[in-house]
Amino acid sequence: MARPRLAILTSGGDAPGMNAAIRAATLVALAHNATVLGVEQGYRGLINGDFRPLEAHDVVELVRAGGTALGTARCPEFRERAVRDVARRRLRDARIDHVLVIGGNGSLAGAHALGDPHEQLEDWPVRVIGLPASIDNDVGTTSLAIGVDTAMNTIVEACDRIADTATAHHRTFIVEVMGRDCGYLAMAAGIGAGANLVLFREAGLALDGLVDAVCDTVAQAARRPNHRALILKSEGVEVPVEQLKAAVNARLAAAGEDAIEAELRVTVLGHVVRGGRPSALDRLMASRLAHAGVLALLDGAGDQMVAWQPGRPPARATRTAVDPRCWLVPLADVLAETQALHDGTSPQAQWRVKVFDALEGVLNRG
Helix, strand or coil: CCEEEEEEECCCCCCHHHHHHHHHHHHHHCCCCCEEEEEHHHHHHHHHHCCCCCCHHCCCHHHHHHCCCCCCCCCCCHHHHHHHHHHHHHHHHHHCCEEEEEEEEEHHHHHHHHHHCCCCEEEEEEEEEEEECCCCCCCCCCCCCCCHHHHHHHHHHHHHHHHHHHHHHCEEEEEEEEEEECCHHHHHHHHHHHCCCEEEECCCHHHHHHHHHHHHHHHHHHHHCCCCEEEECCCCCCCCCHHHHHHHHHHCCCCCCCCCEEEEEEECCHHCCCCCCCCCHHHHHHHHHHHHHHHHHHHHHHCCCEEEEECCCCCCCCCCCCCCCCCEEEHHHHHHHHHHHCCCCCCHHHHHHHHHHHCCCHHCCC
């Protein structure tokens, strides 16, 4: 029986814990007598055939490192069948028959297309398994994605520091965090940081509603001894943060004699949230997801994602034999649920908003 050859690929936005997944996947595969190759620069490297062998000494220290040692790149042309066929021929030429893809929505869409049984080369079919890695936590069917916990900790730590300055100078800070189409990071970090207000896309507020919420928070802060307020805004809220600041200042100034004196400052955390050493949870979860993913591949599974403890397992999900918290879910179902998360029709997205509304009393609004 031929020795299996497994390629590991990271794609899309980097997330803390990707390296821990690379490490675990490599060590597990080697322990099961597989040859392991890393794909440089995501799907672009796959198209170019940029493979390099991975041995234990190449990955043993990766568990502590942020980012991805294999690199990553956007590759929109991978949506084209002809480009994917080039990638399949590269895999055939390198005798690679198993691929582990670590990434978010776009990466998993690429994994689903690459592993499509209707597109396989007749002489070299390839099995593909995905692992969810996205700091936005916007991948369907998994309760957490690799990188989320570290990103939340980074936001909370930054907000703690900003809150010190806000208190010292009696200021209101609007802190914008990453999140794109999903407000999870802002919602969860807002509670952890003791924010006074959280603005997220799923609430559906237009500019006037956002200004109302901020002005109300500023007015409440003015009644407290320290006069400070901390507001988290998800980047998914379409109103730019500087436009929001200007509109709030204009509203406050228009109040005339009744105007509240407030000094608004803006901090955009941006890509700071992506970086840094992964938390213990991200290291552990990434390693367990990778372990389950490699064993599933070597056992003949394909076109699936390993989900971490889905709150309500999808109908076609199956619990892995090696880890009770890891479930295999068809990639088609993952992508459908991810789209529902983004457009707000997913029960999970609706549950998040409902729970956040119920927990609003935890925010320091008084």
